[in-house]
Amino acid sequence: xxxxxxxxxxxxxxxxxxQAAEALCGPVVLEPVTDRRGSAVWRAVGPNGAVAVxxxxxxxxxxxxxxxxxxxxxxxxxTHGVSDGVAWLVTPWFDGPSTREVFxxxxxxxxxxxxxxxAAVDLCRAVADLHARGWVHADLQPEHAIHTKDxxxxxxxxxxxxxxxxxxxxxxxxxxxxxxxxxxxxxxxxVRPAAPSPAAEVYxxxxxxxxxxxxxxxxxxxxxxxxxxxxxxxxxxxxxxxxGIPLDADRPWPELQQLLEGALLAPAGERPTxxxxxxxxxxx
Ligand SMILES: Nc1ncnc2c1ncn2[C@@H]1O[C@H](COP(=O)(O)OP(=O)(O)OP(=O)(O)O)[C@@H](O)[C@H]1O
Ligand SMILES: [Mg+2]
Numbered sequence: 001x002x003x004x005x006x007x008x009x010x011x012x013x014x015x016x017x018x019q020a021a022e023a024l025c026g027p028v029v030l031e032p033v034t035d036r037r038g039s040a041v042w043r044a045v046g047p048n049g050a051v052a053v054x055x056x057x058x059x060x061x062x063x064x065x066x067x068x069x070x071x072x073x074x075x076x077x078x079t080h081g082v083s084d085g086v087a088w089l090v091t092p093w094f095d096g097p098s099t100r101e102v103f104x105x106x107x108x109x110x111x112x113x114x115x116x117x118x119a120a121v122d123l124c125r126a127v128a129d130l131h132a133r134g135w136v137h138a139d140l141q142p143e144h145a146i147h148t149k150d151x152x153x154x155x156x157x158x159x160x161x162x163x164x165x166x167x168x169x170x171x172x173x174x175x176x177x178x179x180x181x182x183x184x185x186x187x188x189x190x191v192r193p194a195a196p197s198p199a200a201e202v203y204x205x206x207x208x209x210x211x212x213x214x215x216x217x218x219x220x221x222x223x224x225x226x227x228x229x230x231x232x233x234x235x236x237x238x239x240x241x242x243x244g245i246p247l248d249a250d251r252p253w254p255e256l257q258q259l260l261e262g263a264l265l266a267p268a269g270e271r272p273t274x275x276x277x278x279x280x281x282x283x284x
Pocket of ligand 2: 144156
């Protein structure tokens with residue numbers, strides 16, 4: 001990495017993280033990707049490859065430090081540390097579109113859906129594989145799966161959970177709009193740490209696919225007389241926990257959405273597993 005570049009990035013990206021990236025990639029150039037809520041991500045590219053570098057400060061430091069521990073436990077290539085109160089993490093960079101990007105043609109009304117359906121199956125299988133290893137991602141989102149040529153890779157592992165490695169007290173179930181009702185109820189009731197489960201994750205998985213199809217959250221708050229913007233995250237969790245919010249009426253892909261509806265409306269004990277959902281979708 002050139003001296004100029006390092007000077008330009010030094011305040012944001014911890015020096016130790018750059019060193020760790022360079023140990024894997026050779027001299028790197030840092031490309032800023034995101035910077036929000038105390039957490040910043042760069043793509044570090046060098047002659048020997050690319051890695052993702054993430055740094056978290058303030059509350060984000062605890063969250064990023066936990067992600068580093070998860071990456072270790074899952075055996076991801078890379079390293080992590082804390083420098084001057086900033087937690088950082090270096091993991092492989094995954095090339096490919098996110099699930100939301102894969103579904104863009106569907107949202108644009110394109111009728112050729114075979115490849116998109118295959119990608120939906122790939123996502124379900126990646127989640128099923130994680131569950132088979134005893135883990136729950138616990139923060140699935142349309143942007144948290146990357147569809148690479150070697151399969152789907154799940155990212156943003158801060159809240160990933162397995163028995164004996166519980167999420168921190170800060171865990172609130174992940175993105176509220178995709179929260180399973182039983183997990184929302186636990187969070188609302190003040191259970192800490194709120195425990196995600198494979199079944200709750202299948203609800204979220206179905207919600208992710210639904211959102212990728214329609215571009216809208218699965219539940220139609222307005223039809224229940226609620227305005228999510230006024231509710232805030234806590235209010236959305238409470239509304240989901242209470243129930244009675246209908247699914248959004250938009251059905252651009254009725255055959256697939258019917259399956260997702262099954263997963264979204266079933267009580268936790270009757271939801272398909274991620275592997276079963278994969279099977280159902282590949283049979284559509
Ligand atoms: N290993 C990776 N490979 C490819 N892209 C990545 C990788 N890690 C992060 N990204 C990109 O950076 C974005 C932000 O990463 P991530 O979700 O981990 O950060 P975050 O700060 O927790 O974001 P948020 O809090 O908004 O979810 C991702 O949506 C993705 O576009
Ligand atoms: Mg994220």
